[in-house]
Structure formats: C-alpha cells, structure tokens
Amino acid sequence: MTDAETGDAESAPSEVDRASDVWVFVEEHAGDVMPVSWELLTEGRRLADDLGDDLVALVIGEGVGDAADEAIARGADRVLVADDPVFEPYRADPYGTQFRELVEERVPSIALIGGTHTGRDFAGRVAVPTHAGLTADVTELDVDEDGQLLARRPAFGGDVLATIVCPEHRPQMATVRAGVFEAAEPDLDREGDVERVDTVVDEAETLTDVLERNVSDTADIIDADRLVAVGGGTGGDLGPAAELAEALDAELAASRKAVDEGWIEGARQVGQTGKTVRPELYVALGISGAVQHVEGMNDSEVVVAINDDPNAPIFEHADYGIVGDLFEVAPRLAASLEGEADPEEVLQ
Amino acid sequence: MSDTATDRESSAAESDDGWTVVVGVKQVPDSDEVGIDPDTGRLDRANAPAVLNAPDRDALEAALSIRDAVGGTVTAVTMGPPTATDVLEEAVAMGCDDAALVTDRAFAGSDTWPTSYALAEAVDHLGADVAVCGEETTDSSTGQVPPGIAAHNGWAQLTYVEDVDPLPEEGRLAARRDVEGGHERIAADLPVVVAVAYGEFEPRPAGLHRKLYAETDFEPLELTADDLGIDADDVGMDASPTQVGGMETVDPVDREKETVETPAELLDALSDEGVIAR
Numbered sequence: 001m002t003d004a005e006t007g008d009a010e011s012a013p014s015e016v017d018r019a020s021d022v023w024v025f026v027e028e029h030a031g032d033v034m035p036v037s038w039e040l041l042t043e044g045r046r047l048a049d050d051l052g053d054d055l056v057a058l059v060i061g062e063g064v065g066d067a068a069d070e071a072i073a074r075g076a077d078r079v080l081v082a083d084d085p086v087f088e089p090y091r092a093d094p095y096g097t098q099f100r101e102l103v104e105e106r107v108p109s110i111a112l113i114g115g116t117h118t119g120r121d122f123a124g125r126v127a128v129p130t131h132a133g134l135t136a137d138v139t140e141l142d143v144d145e146d147g148q149l150l151a152r153r154p155a156f157g158g159d160v161l162a163t164i165v166c167p168e169h170r171p172q173m174a175t176v177r178a179g180v181f182e183a184a185e186p187d188l189d190r191e192g193d194v195e196r197v198d199t200v201v202d203e204a205e206t207l208t209d210v211l212e213r214n215v216s217d218t219a220d221i222i223d224a225d226r227l228v229a230v231g232g233g234t235g236g237d238l239g240p241a242a243e244l245a246e247a248l249d250a251e252l253a254a255s256r257k258a259v260d261e262g263w264i265e266g267a268r269q270v271g272q273t274g275k276t277v278r279p280e281l282y283v284a285l286g287i288s289g290a291v292q293h294v295e296g297m298n299d300s301e302v303v304v305a306i307n308d309d310p311n312a313p314i315f316e317h318a319d320y321g322i323v324g325d326l327f328e329v330a331p332r333l334a335a336s337l338e339g340e341a342d343p344e345e346v347l348q
Numbered sequence: 349m350s351d352t353a354t355d356r357e358s359s360a361a362e363s364d365d366g367w368t369v370v371v372g373v374k375q376v377p378d379s380d381e382v383g384i385d386p387d388t389g390r391l392d393r394a395n396a397p398a399v400l401n402a403p404d405r406d407a408l409e410a411a412l413s414i415r416d417a418v419g420g421t422v423t424a425v426t427m428g429p430p431t432a433t434d435v436l437e438e439a440v441a442m443g444c445d446d447a448a449l450v451t452d453r454a455f456a457g458s459d460t461w462p463t464s465y466a467l468a469e470a471v472d473h474l475g476a477d478v479a480v481c482g483e484e485t486t487d488s489s490t491g492q493v494p495p496g497i498a499a500h501n502g503w504a505q506l507t508y509v510e511d512v513d514p515l516p517e518e519g520r521l522a523a524r525r526d527v528e529g530g531h532e533r534i535a536a537d538l539p540v541v542v543a544v545a546y547g548e549f550e551p552r553p554a555g556l557h558r559k560l561y562a563e564t565d566f567e568p569l570e571l572t573a574d575d576l577g578i579d580a581d582d583v584g585m586d587a588s589p590t591q592v593g594g595m596e597t598v599d600p601v602d603r604e605k606e607t608v609e610t611p612a613e614l615l616d617a618l619s620d621e622g623v624i625a626r
Contacts, residue, residue, distance in 0.1 A: 034528065089532070092495065092505050116528050121507045124495030128461065133589030136490035150593065156487075162595050169589035207504035208536045211522065215530030226623075248624070260547035267529045272489065273546070281623045298601050302623050304614065319604035320617050332611040337624075 019109040019170035021056050022048040025099070026071050027114050028061040029090060029215065035222060036114030038074050038183035040176055043141055044112055045075035045184075050143050053109065054078060058102065060095055062088035068194050073186035077193070084199040089210050090118055094201040096125025101200045103130050108171045110149050112141075115175040127173050133166025138174040139276070149174070154272070154295055179222040179276040221268055226250035226281040229270055229297070232257040233286020233307060233326060238264065240330035241285050247337040253277065255287045271296035285326045289314025306330065366420025367514065367538075370476040371411035372467055372497075373404040373424050373439055375432040376487040400435045402546070403482030409549040410512055410542065411480040412443050418516045420477075421445040425470050427455060427463060433568055441554035441562040448474065448569040455573065457585030460488075464496025466583055469576040472501055477538045478521060483508065483546040494543035504536035507543040 024044040027034040041057060048055040057071035057079045068079045082098050095118075103111065103126055111126070113119040115137055127134035140152035140161070148165055149172040155162040166172040221227060228245040230238055230252065238252070245252050254264045256271055270277055272292040282300035286307060287293060294317045297303065305318035306326045315321040322329050377396035411422045424439035426432050427450040436447035450470045455462065471479040484491035491507070498505035511524040515535065522535040526545055554562075573580055581587065608614045618624045 029528075090527075091534075092498075092507070096499065117508050117526060118528065120491050121495060121505070124460075124464070124492050125499045125505075127492075127589075128464065128496050128499035131461065131589060134460065134492060135590060136492055154598070155489075155595070159598060160595050161598050163593040164590050165593040166589050167591065207540075208506075208534055211533040211535055213527070213530070213532040215527065256547075265529070266526055273484075281618065302618065302621050303603065304618070315607075316605065317601070317603055319606065319621075320614055321605070321607050322609070322611070322614060323607065329611060333614065336611055336615055 015107065015170045016168060019107045021054045021106075021108045021110075022051065023056045023058055023108040023111040023171070024071075024076070025111070025113040025119065026057050026059045026067055027116060027118055028059060028064050028067045029118075030088070031063075031066075033067050033070065034114055034116055034118075034178070035183065035220065036116060036119075036176070036178035037071075039178070039181040040112045040114060041071060041074040041076060042184040043176075043181045044110075047110065047141060047143055047149075048077075051109070051147050056080060056108065058082075058099065060087050060098055065194075070186060072192035072194070073188050073190050075184065075187075075190070079192060079194045081194060081196050082199055083196060084201070086199065086201050086203050086206070089213050091206065091208050091210060092122045092125060093207045095122040097201050098199065099126045100129055102197060103132070103171060109147070111171040111173045113173065113175045115177045119175045123173060123175050130171070131169055132171050132173045133164075133169050134173040134175070135164040135166075136175050137272070138164075138176045139180045141174070141176070148172070159291065177276050179278070221251050221253045221270065221277055222275055224251035224253075224277070225279055226283075227253040227270075227277060227279045227297075227300075228283045228285060229253035229255065229287055230258050230264065230285050231255040231287030231293075232261075233288075234258065234263070235286075236261060236263045237327070240327055240334070243334045244283065244285070244330045244337075247334040248281070248283070250279075250281070250283070253282075255290075255293050284314050284318065285330060287314050288312050289317055366418050367414060367477040367516070368420055368475045369411045369414050369422045370471045370474050370479045371404075371407050371422060371424050371439065371444065372471070372479065372481040372493070373407065373426050373435050374401045374482075374485050375399070375426065375428055375435045376401045376485055398431065398434065400438050401482055401485045401487075403484060403486070403544075404435075405482075405551040406544045406546060406549040407480045407482040408439055408442050408444070409551040410509070410544045411478075412552065413549070414478060414480070414512055414514050414521075418514045423448060423474055425450060425467065425474065427451070427466055427470070436568045437562040437566060438554070440566050441559040442552060443555070443558060446569065447566075448571055450571045450576070452573040452580075452583075454578070454580035455583050457588065458583055459588035459590045460490055460492040460496055461589055462583040462587045464493045465500050465587075466573070466576065466578060467493065468497045468500035469578055470571055471497060471541075473571065473576055477540075478514075479503075479539070479541045481541065481543045483543055491543070494541050498541040501539070501541075504538075504540040505543070506534060506536055506540060509542050509544045510548040512542065512544075 026037040054077040057076035135151040142150045278299035303318045305314040424444045424447040481494040508526040509523045513522040
C-alpha cells in the first residue's frame with residue numbers, strides 16, 4: 001500500500017497491522033552457516049504458513065551467495081542479501097545498523113535470530129532503535145489466533161516456562177536457543193527470489209576493528225548421537241572421558257564449571273548458557289546436575305550419570321546411575337566396550 | 349550533604365587524568381532460594397534473600413582493573429528500589445570510588461528496553477568512557493541490557509569479553525571476546541559498553557577499611573527519571589514492548605533413576621535400550 005492510499009495519519013494502519021512476513025537471520029561466518037539458522041528457517045516456515053505470510057531470510061556477510069541459495073532450499077520464499085566486505089568478519093555495529101535499516105524500511109511481523117553469542121550481541125542494536133520487543137533464549141514458538149507470536153522461554157533455571165508476548169510493537173523479535181528445533185532437509189527444487197539490498201554501513205563510520213580472529217574448534221555437539229560430558233568432578237583430567245568417548249564413538253561435552261575452569265572449549269558447553277542437546281546417549285561424568293545444566297540435556301534419549309556423590313542431583317535426571325569414582329568406572333567402561341565389541345559395530 | 353558533594357566533584361576532576369569507568373550491577377533474588385507458590389503457580393521471589401548478581405563480580409573486577417591500568421575513577425550504578433543500595437555498598441567495599449542509585453517509581457515494570465534506556469542515560473550522565481556490565485543477570489538471563497545501553501547511546505559494544513586491554517594513547521579499548529568456536533581480539537572506540545564473560549575475572553576481596561566505609565559512612569548518589577531527563581512515559585511498563593503472557597511450571601522428564609553397580613551391568617542396560625550394540 002502506498003502512502004497515497006493510506007490517506008492521512010489518523011486513518012493510517014498501525015505498525016501492528018502494517019507489519020507482515022516472518023524473517024529469519026542466517027548467521028554466516030567465513031563461509032560457514034551456523035546450524036541454528038537452518039533450524040530457524042524450518043520453524044519459521046511453519047509459522048509463516050500458519051500466518052499466511054512469506055518467509056524471508058536475511059543473509060549478511062561477504063560472498064554469501066551460496067548461503068542465500070541454500071536459504072531458499074531450506075524454506076525461504078525470499079532472501080535479502082547484504083553482501084559487502086564491511087560485514088566480514090562479524091561486528092555488532094555494522095550488522096545492527098544494516099539489519100535495523102531493513103527492519104525500519106520493511107517492518108516484518110516476526111524476526112528470529114539464533115541465540116548464539118553473535119545473535120545475542122547484535123539483536124539489541126535492532127530492537128532498541130525500532131522499539132521492537134525482543135525475547136531472549138526462546139525454546140518454543142507459536143502464533144495465537146490473532147497472529148501474535150507466543151515466544152516461550154525457560155525462566156528461573158528451567159522450572160518454569162514463561163510465555164512472552166509483544167502486543168503493540170513490531171517486529172516481534174526473538175533470539176532462539178540453538179539445537180531446540182530440528183532443521184528440515186534442503187529441497188533443491190524449491191524456488192524463491194534473491195534480492196541484493198544496498199549496504200548502508202560505511203567502514204569509516206564503524207566503531208570497532210577486529211584485530212585478530214581465531215576460530216578453530218568447530219565441534220558441533222548438537223549433531224552428535226552420543227555425548228560424554230565432563231564436569232567439576234573430573235578435576236580437569238579429561239583423559240578417562242576422552243577414552244570413553246572414543247570407545248563410544250561419542251563427542252565430548254561439558255558443564256559450565258568445566259568450561260569456566262578452562263579445561264575445555266566453550267563450544268562444548270551444555271546448558272542454559274551453552275547449547276541444548278538431545279543425543280541418543282548422554283553420559284555425565286562428574287557433573288553435579290545443576291538445573292542450568294540439566295535444562296540443556298533433558299531431552300536426551302538415555303542419560304547415564306557417574307558420580308561419587310550419591311546425593312548429586314544428576315541422579316534424579318538419569319536413567320542409569322553408577323555411584324563411584326569416575327577415574328575407575330570410565331576406564332572400565334571403555335575397556336569393556338573395546339574388548340567386547342568392535343567400536344565399528346557399536347551402532348545406534 | 350556538602351562534604352559528599354565536594355568528594356564527588358573532586359573525583360570527577362581527577363578523571364581528566366584517566367578514564368571514567370561506570371560499572372552496572374543488579375540486586376537479584378538468590379537463585380537457589382526462589383520457590384514457586386503452589387497456589388498461584390507464580391514465582392515466590394519475595395521470600396528469597398536479595399544478593400548481588402554473581403556475574404557482576406566479574407564486571408566489578410574488570411572495571412577496577414581498567415582503573416588500575418589507566419587511572420581515573422570507577423562508579424557503580426544500579427537501578428532499583430532504595431534497598432538496592434546494599435549491592436552498591438558491596439561495590440564500594442570492593443574498591444569503587446563512588447556509586448549511584450537510579451531509582452524512580454516511573455521505572456517500575458520496565459522490561460529490557462526501558463531498563464537499558466534509563467541506564468544508558470545514567471552512564472552518559474556520569475560521563476562514562478567505559479560502561480562495564482556482567483554477562484547477564486541470574487533472575488532474567490537475557491543478556492540484553494549491555495547491548496541495549498550501547499544501542500540507546502549509539503556507542504560501541506563488546507560482549508562475552510574475557511580480557512580487557514585499555515589503549516589510552518589511542519582512545520580505544522581492546523578486548524578478547526569469546527565467539528562461537530574460538531576467540532577474537534577487537535578494539536573499540538570510546539565510549540564503549542563492555543559485557544564481561546561470567547567466570548573469566550577473579551574478583552578481588554573487599555578491603556576491611558573500605559568495607560567499613562561502605563557500610564557506615566557511604567551514601568550513594570540518587571538519580572531520578574527527572575535528574576536524567578527521562579520522560580515518565582518513556583519508561584516503565586507502558587514503554588515495555590514485551591509482556592509476560594503466562595507462566596507454567598515444567599513437568600520433570602520421566603527418568604528410570606536406576607542405580608547399577610558395575611560397568612558390565614550398565615552396558616547390558618544400554619544394550620537393552622538399544623543405544624549401544626554388544
């Protein structure tokens with residue numbers, strides 16, 4: 001609708017009525033798209049279909065044509081591409097400025113962003129100047145009969161699920177926890193429009209300089225079928241855990257304590273401030289089972305806990321528990337796995 | 349009180365030789381003590397003791413370490429009711445030069461949008477070169493306020509910061525940030541908002557002398573909406589885009605909770621579950 005058609009200000013539709021489309025931010029770093037982006041496109045597709053809206057992917061970066069094409073295969077009707085060297089590597093101020101400009105110009109109804117450090121970093125630079133509602137750490141999404149987004153998030157250590165709504169402001173923004181939704185397989189026959197948008201960021205006006213960036217550990221614990229997770233009880237000696245992980249063909253994961261102590265990379269952290277995982281098998285070694293950790297692994301199919309404290313809360317969240325010294329139990333488990341079955345035959 | 353005012357003016361003057369650092373702190377219900385009212389299903393926060401948000405200790409240490417490196421002052425700021433003065437006393441005991449309480453009925457019911465707006469005005473009012481915050485609060489866990497402060501003021505921001513490296517000769521602050529799967533070193537123009545990663549700084553203990561001062565003589569500066577030039581309509585519940593539409597308690601996942609004695613027994617059980625083959 002053009003300005004002429006909307007008439008004077010008094011009869012102009014409100015921001016809420018004017019807003020349409022579901023946007024999903026596709027987070028790309030040096031050619032790699034974060035898996036949460038594809039998870040959100042799948043979930044965004046469902047919401048867009050419920051609303052009768054288009055699903056729009058927003059890709060920001062440099063040389064991101066492949067990510068734009070994949071976004072269509074992953075469910076987007078349209079893709080907005082901001083492709084410029086100013087966006088590589090990621091910085092909060094250029095991303096925020098570009099995203100904000102597009103939001104102000106086009107007023108999406110919903111905008112979903114992966115709850116990664118990157119997403120949580122720049123989302124406020126969009127939500128604040130547009131006076132949008134921004135819900136953090138969302139784990140469930142729905143729309144009600146009025147087309148309003150119901151963003152649900154755990155509160156107070158996960159004992160409670162709060163539903164957050166945003167009745168009078170648009171867009172309804174959310175940063176969504178990684179690993180909660182499943183990404184659908186890409187459909188290469190899907191068709192959609194790719195639109196290159198003007199870059200509104202000038203390098204001379206940026207506020208930050210990335211001096212150095214080292215991204216080495218790209219371990220994706222979200223996709224692993226089996227995880228061996230280490231906690232404070234390991235005292236920093238991850239040898240037995242690594243051995244057991246190898247015998248089980250599992251990836252290593254960790255509690256916040258193990259990450260905070262510097263024993264293992266933050267990318268492997270499970271829990272409220274880490275990742276949400278749902279493997280077929282989750283083995284917790286020396287993890288006490290604080291609610292903020294349990295929240296990130298509670299959807300695992302089978303949970304095993306090994307801890308020398310019989311009163312550790314983790315046993316309340318485990319299917320099988322061994323009360324004992326992990327430095328003794330884990331090597332024995334690894335030995336019997338290696339001895340009695342070829343690891344190659346250890347099937348799901 | 350005129351003495352206090354004189355102290356405040358002189359500390360502001362000294363900051364010409366260094367940086368003005370403001371550190372945001374929050375009083376939160378002790379997360380270990382929050383229960384749910386069985387009748388209403390609502391959180392019973394009233395009975396939980398109020399404590400300093402744990403990640404803010406990292407922020408205090410980072411702020412004080414910047415002052416150690418470049419000189420200047422550190423002022424703690426909190427937004428809340430007068431009882432929140434307790435966390436300011438803790439900050440002063442740890443070594444902050446001064447502290448300000450941002451308090452006004454107009455702020456009641458604010459979500460992160462007006463909260464970050466009020467704090468943005470406060471840090472600007474205090475003349476911050478650097479505003480340091482904790483990663484997130486333990487009561488709402490959004491992590492939205494530090495970027496919100498930066499966005500309201502149009503300042504640079506650095507989040508998930510593990511190490512700070514002031515570059516006074518360049519008028520910039522460099523930092524090591526935790527990014528997915530690695531780290532980056534990034535430099536930001538001043539003024540900048542820094543949100544430090546939880547657990548990355550070792551908070552210094554409060555000195556006895558400082559602690560006595562904080563608990564007996566110290567009074568925080570009070571800043572109202574009016575003092576900060578904030579229109580009451582721009583803060584509080586009505587200016588908050590988000591609302592809580594409902595709360596439900598989460599049913600615990602049903603687990604076997606079976607204790608097994610030996611590794612062999614465990615492997616048998618896992619084999620029966622079909623998660624490993626034997």
